[in-house]
Amino acid sequence: xxxxxxxxxxxxxxxxxxxxxxxxxxxxxxxxxxxxxxxxxxxxxxxxxxxxxxxxxxxxxxxxxxxxxxxxxxxxxxxxxxxxxxxxxxxxxxxxxxxxxxxxxxxxxxxxxxxxxxxxxxxxxxxxxxxxxxxxxxxxxxxxxxxxxxxxxxxxxxxxxxxxxxxxxxxxxxxxxxxxxxxxxxxxxxxxxxxxxxxxxxxxxxxxxxxxxxxxxxxxxxxxxxxxxxxxxxxxxxxxxxxxxxxxxxxxxxxxxxxxxxxxxxxxxxxxxxxxxxxxxxxxxxxxx
Amino acid sequence: xxxxxxxxxxxxxxxxxxxxxxxxxxxxxxxxxxxxxxxxxxxxxxxxxxxxxxxxxxxxxxxxxxxxxxxxxxxxxxxxxxxxxxxxxxxxxxxxxxxxxxxxxxxxxxxxxxxxxxxxxxxxxxxxxxxxxxxxxxxxxxxxxxxxxxxxxxxxxxxxxxxxxxxxxxxxxxxxxxxxxxxxxxxxxxxxxxxxxxxxxxxxxxxxxxxxxxxxxxxxxxxxxxxxxxxxxxxxxxxxxxxxxxxxxxxxxxxxxxxxxxxxxxxxxxxxxxxx
Amino acid sequence: xxxxxxxxxxxxxxxxxxxxxxxxxxxxxxxxxxxxxxxxxxxxxxxxxxxxxxxxxxxxxxxxxxxxxxxxxxxxxxxxxxxxxxxxxxxxxxxxxxxxxxxxxxxxxxxxxxxxxxxxxxxxxxxxxxxxxxxxxxxxxxxxxxxxxxxxxxxxxxxxxxxxxxxxxxxxxxxxxxxxxxxxxxxxxxxxxxxxxxxxxxxxxxxxxxxxxxxxxxxxxxxxxxxxxxxxxxxxxxxxxxxxxxxxxxxxxxxxxxxxxxxxxxxxxxxxxxxxxxxxxxxxxxxxxxxxxxxxxxxxxxxxxxxxxxxxxxxxxxxxxxxxxxxxxxxxxxxxxxxxxxxxxxx
Numbered sequence: 001x002x003x004x005x006x007x008x009x010x011x012x013x014x015x016x017x018x019x020x021x022x023x024x025x026x027x028x029x030x031x032x033x034x035x036x037x038x039x040x041x042x043x044x045x046x047x048x049x050x051x052x053x054x055x056x057x058x059x060x061x062x063x064x065x066x067x068x069x070x071x072x073x074x075x076x077x078x079x080x081x082x083x084x085x086x087x088x089x090x091x092x093x094x095x096x097x098x099x100x101x102x103x104x105x106x107x108x109x110x111x112x113x114x115x116x117x118x119x120x121x122x123x124x125x126x127x128x129x130x131x132x133x134x135x136x137x138x139x140x141x142x143x144x145x146x147x148x149x150x151x152x153x154x155x156x157x158x159x160x161x162x163x164x165x166x167x168x169x170x171x172x173x174x175x176x177x178x179x180x181x182x183x184x185x186x187x188x189x190x191x192x193x194x195x196x197x198x199x200x201x202x203x204x205x206x207x208x209x210x211x212x213x214x215x216x217x218x219x220x221x222x223x224x225x226x227x228x229x230x231x232x233x234x235x236x237x238x239x240x241x242x243x244x245x246x247x248x249x250x251x252x253x254x255x256x257x258x259x260x261x262x263x264x265x266x267x268x269x270x271x272x273x274x275x276x277x278x279x280x281x282x283x284x285x286x287x288x289x
Numbered sequence: 290x291x292x293x294x295x296x297x298x299x300x301x302x303x304x305x306x307x308x309x310x311x312x313x314x315x316x317x318x319x320x321x322x323x324x325x326x327x328x329x330x331x332x333x334x335x336x337x338x339x340x341x342x343x344x345x346x347x348x349x350x351x352x353x354x355x356x357x358x359x360x361x362x363x364x365x366x367x368x369x370x371x372x373x374x375x376x377x378x379x380x381x382x383x384x385x386x387x388x389x390x391x392x393x394x395x396x397x398x399x400x401x402x403x404x405x406x407x408x409x410x411x412x413x414x415x416x417x418x419x420x421x422x423x424x425x426x427x428x429x430x431x432x433x434x435x436x437x438x439x440x441x442x443x444x445x446x447x448x449x450x451x452x453x454x455x456x457x458x459x460x461x462x463x464x465x466x467x468x469x470x471x472x473x474x475x476x477x478x479x480x481x482x483x484x485x486x487x488x489x490x491x492x493x494x495x496x497x498x499x500x501x502x503x504x505x506x507x508x509x510x511x512x513x514x515x516x517x518x519x520x521x522x523x524x525x526x527x528x529x530x531x532x533x534x535x536x537x538x539x540x541x542x543x544x545x546x547x548x549x550x551x552x553x554x555x556x557x558x559x560x561x562x563x564x565x
Numbered sequence: 566x567x568x569x570x571x572x573x574x575x576x577x578x579x580x581x582x583x584x585x586x587x588x589x590x591x592x593x594x595x596x597x598x599x600x601x602x603x604x605x606x607x608x609x610x611x612x613x614x615x616x617x618x619x620x621x622x623x624x625x626x627x628x629x630x631x632x633x634x635x636x637x638x639x640x641x642x643x644x645x646x647x648x649x650x651x652x653x654x655x656x657x658x659x660x661x662x663x664x665x666x667x668x669x670x671x672x673x674x675x676x677x678x679x680x681x682x683x684x685x686x687x688x689x690x691x692x693x694x695x696x697x698x699x700x701x702x703x704x705x706x707x708x709x710x711x712x713x714x715x716x717x718x719x720x721x722x723x724x725x726x727x728x729x730x731x732x733x734x735x736x737x738x739x740x741x742x743x744x745x746x747x748x749x750x751x752x753x754x755x756x757x758x759x760x761x762x763x764x765x766x767x768x769x770x771x772x773x774x775x776x777x778x779x780x781x782x783x784x785x786x787x788x789x790x791x792x793x794x795x796x797x798x799x800x801x802x803x804x805x806x807x808x809x810x811x812x813x814x815x816x817x818x819x820x821x822x823x824x825x826x827x828x829x830x831x832x833x834x835x836x837x838x839x840x841x842x843x844x845x846x847x848x849x850x851x852x853x854x855x856x857x858x859x860x861x862x863x864x865x866x867x868x869x870x871x872x873x874x875x876x877x878x879x880x881x882x883x884x885x886x887x888x889x890x891x892x893x894x895x896x897x898x899x900x901x902x903x904x905x906x907x908x909x910x911x912x
Contacts, residue, residue, distance in 0.1 A: 179388045180383040180384075180385060180388050180389045181388060181389055181390050181391050183347055183381075183383070184381070184383065184389060184449070184452065184453075186347065186372065187345050187346065187347065187372075187376055187379075187380060187381055188372075188373070188376045188380075188403050188406055188407075188452075188456060189366075189369060189370075189372040189373025189374070189375070189376040189406055189407075190369075190402070190406055191369045192369070198402075199391050199393075202393055203391065203392065203393060332766035332767065332768060332769075333766050441625075441854050442625075443854060444854075471624040471625050471793065471854075471855055472624060472793065472794075472795075472834060472837050472838055473624060473833065473834065473837045473850060473851040473854070473855060474624075474854055474855075475837070476837035476838070476839070476848040476849065476850035476851070477850040477851075479839065479848055480847055480848055480850055483847070498766065498767055499767075500767075500841050501838065501839040501840060501841040502839055504839060504840065504841050504842070504843070504844055505839035505840075505844055505845065505848065525844070528841060528842075529842070538768055539767065539768060540841075541771070542767045542768045542770065542771035543767060543841055544794055544796035544797040544800055545796050545840075545841055545842075546796055546799070546823045546835075548796060548800050549800050549801075550770075550771045550772075550774035550775040550778060550800055550801065551771070551775050552720070552772060552775040552776065552779070553772060
């Protein structure tokens with residue numbers, strides 16, 4: 001039947017992320033930022049020109065000079081080196097949080113949507129209870145149990161994000177599950193597991209990926225906040241959130257660079273991840289319909 | 290495969306389905322003789338789709354019995370193995386070609402997956418059978434490798450039919466399977482369904498509101514109105530000489546050359562015989 | 566090529582009689598699809614006289630809905646439109662502001678899915694009286710009175726109660742009747758009905774069609790009725806235009822379409838439909854599938870690849886719309902094939 005506006009008759013080609021025309025200048029910039037951050041996360045310790053942890057109070061707050069492009073921080077350590085080495089925990093933490101929360105959240109969403117009825121009600125209620133706990137509170141609790149540090153913070157945040165992911169994905173899971181092709185597979189006698197893993201989840205992938213990228217940004221900021229409060233990464237280990245915390249006094253004293261440069265790194269990565277997530281989502285959706 | 294002349298391949302007796310207060314299906318009984326085709330005619334709210342879902346095990350009857358290929362199928366399957374077994378008896382093709390296929394799978398993969406479920410064949414035998422089925426439904430290799438989004442509604446329905454046939458069912462339910470297709474494509478698919486029936490002796494249950502399609506494809510028909518059977522008989526007889534007022538009204542409402550719509554309660558609305 | 570508007574005005578009884586109400590001449594539309602400009606309508610010409618009902622029939626991609634949207638100025642912003650659409654002598658595409666609003670009062674559109682075109686959180690009464698109050702400065706009580714009257718005309722007797730209801734409280738058929746009533750309230754001169762009954766049950770369709778036909782005649786409205794069903798169009802339209810691949814291929818008096826079509830596509834379309842009165846051994850299906858304007862060949866007759874009568878003439882160039890008898894056809898061989906096309910079994 002005619003739908004009026006003709007829908008695409010030709011299949012929209014799945015344009016590779018590297019295609020310049022498809023991603024645009026903002027996309028390219030985001031790609032570069034993320035590549036740089038990832039590179040630093042992996043090779044930071046090798047690239048850092050100076051020792052990131054050795055304090056030298058006589059050098060505190062000195063601005064950019066010689067080989068120190070960003071100057072020194074509150075304890076006289078090279079800011080650039082701390083940024084490069086800190087990339088590791090700053091990127092790894094959110095990555096772990098995203099993977100754990102998205103995987104568990106997706107599974108819960110799919111199970112709830114597949115089984116519907118009582119199972120769905122039970123899962124949704126359980127998630128609602130978990131929703132009631134703010135991430136920071138869970139972090140405090142986790143710290144009490146596991147001791148301060150990145151693992152505790154990451155666990156806490158994963159628990160805090162999981163119900164959010166599950167709730168968002170549950171709608172998509174329900175939609176896919178109600179499609180006739182799923183019914184056709186049921187009638188064929190395919191097992192629930194195979195339908196969920198081979199059909200439901202791949203078709204939800206655009207949304208899952210979009211969620212993951214959004215959450216990465218949130219996790220980065222939340223983990224930085226947790227570290228800022230002293231509950232996450234412990235000094236003297238470098239971490240962008242810790243750096244903001246340590247160097248905050250410098251802002252009012254007229255030495256904003258150390259704290260701000262760490263802040264800029266966080267903001268840049270969060271924006272880049274969001275932009276990338278949007279592109280991935282669009283292209284995955286276009287490739288599907 | 291069913292052979293013509295044997296016992297009914299499907300028997301439904303006293304089917305009833307309640308959704309809370311609503312009685313969607315009320316005491317519906319019918320037989321499907323082996324190798325023959327039955328039409329379940331009705332409009333929205335008639336219960337026809339609910340009946341289809343009950344037969345195929347997607348819905349649990351409130352009461353009544355369903356017997357398919359000699360086995361009692363009154364309740365949905367318990368286990369996956371049971372469902373697979375039943376899938377080899379009854380299959381279904383749905384109405385909407387745009388949501389009947391996994392958008393991420395091409396025809397070959399779709400059919401292959403089903404073949405793997407039902408037969409423990411090695412890959413090359415599955416490939417050969419897939420090619421046969423693709424050919425049977427009138428598609429070519431290029432189309433079988435394309436994703437659904439680059440295919441038309443008619444082509445997608447052909448894939449859905451091939452997928453259903455991959456299980457080699459005795460009974461194929463066509464739930465308004467041609468209703469969403471353009472007229473010229475509908476004709477192609479109807480011809481295809483007739484050919485398939487000749488070749489494989491599958492028995493059809495055609496769920497449709499379109500009386501012309503019903504006439505073209507089926508031998509027997511039952512007419513449903515608000516969950517009850519109001520008329521039954523050979524299709525030609527039900528359409529040429531409808532007895533029940535609802536059937537007459539339905540017959541009189543079908544556009545055809547020379548037809549004019551009339552408001553209810555006026556001459557020509559079908560309170561009399563539906564022949565123009 | 567003869568003047569398209571003049572040609573399209575043919576095919577109707579009493580062609581010389583009155584000035585056309587709607588005149589579409591050489592309308593071509595390009596839309597941006599996947600980044601490229603593609604044709605969706607090619608050289609569409611047709612006329613509708615005051616009080617006349619014209620059917621517009623086609624399959625997917627034929628451009629029938631697009632034509633209605635073009636007439637109602639509902640095309641996407643970046644559509645490229647060439648050719649002209651004149652309503653009551655005025656160029657529709659040049660209208661703006663108040664002029665456009667006046668035009669919208671005179672041309673009412675009824676859509677296929679009433680639920681998609683009603684706001685679910687507004688009452689029926691608000692929706693129906695809105696245009697009257699805003700555009701025609703009718704007082705609220707008077708608008709309500711007219712609404713209730715009109716609802717009675719479409720067979721809804723408890724109109725006052727219905728005005729207070731929401732769309733979800735009504736069935737599809739009833740809501741479509743409300744849409745018809747709403748469309749008629751502003752006393753339009755032309756109704757554009759885009760597959761108004763496709764989503765309805767067949768018995769409801771018959772009822773709604775009867776109401777539409779009756780009211781149209783009573784109010785003397787012109788109508789462009791869009792559908793995929795040739796017999797449905799023929800039931801209430803005096804003339805029917807058939808579209809294929811974004812072009813008009815035939816315009817003919819509805820009564821003659823089956824027995825004496827002027828284009829092979831029309832004949833094939835009529836023949837492809839199963840017959841409710843007998844079972845054919847095999848249906849006469851057209852090979853291939855219906856194409857959109859941008860998929861169809863553009864240097865030859867768009868239907869040639871699927872046409873059983875195609876010859877070299879057909880493949881040489883795009884045939885023009887030409888007059889034949891009392892109708893119009895875009896078949897290059899229309900003269901030759903006259904009399905051979907129609908009278909399909911069951912037609």
